[in-house]
Amino acid sequence: MNQKQRAIFVLSILMLGNAQAAPPEWPAITRQDVEFAAQTLAGKHIGAVAGHLHVTEPLKNGLPVALAEAAVARDEQDYLRTISRFIYGFGDPHTGINLQLKRSGWTGLVIDRVNGQFRVIWSEKKWPNPLPEQGAAVQSCDGVWLGTYLQTRVMPYQSHAPEYSTSMSEAARSMMFERGLGIAPKRCVFKLADGRTQEFPLPMHALQDSGNISEKHILEVRKTYVAVARDVGVYALGKSMYWVGMPSFGVTDEGKAFEKVYARLEKLKQDKWIIFDLRGNGGGDSNWGTRALTALFGENYSDQLTEMGGHAKFMVASKESIAWAKTYAADPNFAASKPMFDAMIPKLEAALAAGKNTALISGDEKQSPQALLAALPPKPAGPRIAAVIDRNCFSSCMNFLQQIKAIPGNVVLGESTLGYSPYGEIDRFKLPSERGYIYIPAAYYMVAEAAREPFVPGFPYSGNMADDSKLMSWVEEVLRGMK
Template identity: 20%
Template sequence: MLLPLLRARRALLPALLLTLLPATAGAAGKTAADWQAAARADIEAVHQLILTAHPGSIDELNPGFRVWAEQGYREALQLIPRVNSYDSMMAAARYYVSGFRDGHLIYSDNARRDYPMLVNGWRLRKQGSDYVVDAHLKDWPAPLPPLGAQLLRCDGREVDAILAEDVAPYIERRSNGKLAEHLAGALTVPALPDLQLKRCQFRTAQGAVLDMPITYQGIPMQRYFQPWEKAPPKSPQQQRRSNKFSFEDGVLWISAANFNALPSKEQIAEFDAMLADLGTLQGVRLMVFDVRGNGGGSSVIGDKIFTAATGGLDYDKQDLDKLPRTYAQWRVSDLLLETAGKFTQGFVTRYGPDSAEAKRSEAFLKQVQQARAKGETWVEQPGGNLLTRAEVARRGGKLRRYGGPVALLTDASCASACLDFADLVLSVPGAVHLGRTTGADTLYIDVGRARLPSGNVLVMPQKVWRNRLRGSDEALAPGIVLKADLDDDAAVRAETLAALKRDRRAAP
């Protein structure tokens, strides 16, 4: 891959409503008309970038993309009269962006400055099929629903309907379990002035039903990110995971949890040392690749971990040219030129001008420059031939340095470069997939960043894959679904090893 496959997660900051705060709005120095003009400018800029730089707008294999590019643009413009604040400006722009249902296409929130956030003082969390109040803002001036109370409905509407109609269109329209958790938390702040909750019913832990008015208050962003008063957790808390491994009783457990580009030479050296250690291990009888918490990043990092642990996948190469060709097409644009230049400079700084990473990036930059000069639309990136798992097995696929069982452990966070890594591991004949169903991504990946009139940034894919092993928006479902809380490392390890012991493919 010529540029790191960057998985930028959608920012899920709440929306701001200033209708209840005329004094605050005045202090901020902007009127509703100002915010409406800002929303229009950003929506128009996003529309123009989509048309001139996104591969989807000229992708003949995906006509539906162009349909939303225009329909969504018109619908977003119709929201402008409802805009009166920074956050409702964001909501209008994100309505357009979220309609593409692509985790690589993101409207950022980094121009907020001192604009306040209007919140209701409590935060919701999804637990199973229920929605439970799990946090309060401290020193809230009005009554709040008790911690642990279940939200039943608001204003005569079911919670799922509120999230689907009033939250998802302005934040995240794709559906999987992980994204649903984000939507519940986003109910703290409405996206547009007419989407405020007025009255809700809750069921307490003791079974009593409470009917309460919902109040909103403007707060500084800094207060929102200070510690909230939380209900005692009923399960282990989600952990920040890193790339590491453990080797015990012949079980090599590799946590491949972070594929983000390494920002410093020190971290690069630490990562390289881990890879070297992996290559020296002897007596491995079971290998588990654990990608819990991995939301993507650079596929190069995953490839290096896999190769260090296994020596890489080998198979009969005869007549490969008879298989379908896999390749990517980069959309030639000003944004791609800028992105390629930035990555080249970054690789030179981190790895050195003579490194393979820097030279590869410089060569790609020259390709883009030459294509631009010739007026060409695409720069092609070869991807080899399409090797399905069945084809690898037919060709006698095996790992070069390890002949034992291989397992992959996933959760719903797995997307982008994490999915590329999952494809690689599952290409090993006999590999067992455990955990939960992954996320999914479209064929549009490898992002650039364009600054918008508001100061916020549009993160946008710049290339499209052709004949990729995994289809567009195709999630990977495990053959063995784990029942353990995936944040409980001990329980996950115990259930994983027990399940693999029962599975004949993974029997050491």
């Protein structure tokens, strides 16, 4: 079946399920936003401009389906589902969408994948309707096995692509909440602790301002299973071992907390282990991580390590890229990287004036990452490095992790990440309907890792990554047991 036939087939199926004619405004609104998103991706996404397979194929195959869905959009939910499915079809959080969706309802449960089985990890005690107890195994929802339900009903609306080890877990965690997409099941069958099987209706209850059906309460519940690194700082972990919290590289205090970390690390060069806690670090300016290595091993060595996170960098040559660079060059929270932004602006301007689609911003595109790694000098005297990662270590966090992995004797612990995205420098574009924004990367980094390849820890942790006490004790035990 070719592309045109597939689009006609999808449209036919959708029209069969819509007996009433769609109101004319929603097909028009949906189509204009889908077409705008496709055109912007094609011209502004560095992967599309450079012809990268994992970008061009979702664009080519996803657009006909999205346009077919747009033609029969009946309401706002159809609009949200169509545009979300199209953008998340790229399977890369760097290519994102913000439709200002907020949680508006909850069934009272949180499901997760635990040791290969779907289980209830949170069950509200005071709830308007009966719920299965925490620990109950989920067998099916709305008549199908939960894995099938998640794959078909939930995963099209999240950026965690199906091939990653934590994707089913992420889908399960989000399925019992309402955010305008209508992904929650109406009823599920559970196997209870006593061996009985029971079906529970799962009506959605609207969020209130207080109590156990409130956004505040949900955020407290999330803290029990969504991992976030400790606050930016240095924490003693037994003798000659220090835990460094790095929850984000997107600073809001002009880097003052990180500056204190560097000053402390300067005094810890003779200690045995420095452990960087990167749980939940979704990125920002990777320079905040690199400077920690500078504090430990000196500027010359850390400068060479930075090439492990990208030995050449290309950007789309466009007025948007130039405006983006000027904005960040003027932002005090990115003052440490101002020279980098200042240097890229004239290169982008020259490429745009010459009619080029891309500009080489830094590095040597002919250089081999393997040769760079082989040429890396011996590690200066100093502590051994460990990194604790999880499913939400992404973007600049991965850049920092690439530098850590290049250091001999490193140790990586925790949970597998999403697949590596070789992109960065994200710009946003307002949708024509003004219902939100799409986010598109303008830069591409040449590195050793393949696009969408996950970082896998050498020491996987099977427990709850959000439980600081147990995780830190386990890390200390692993590291002290190493020669």
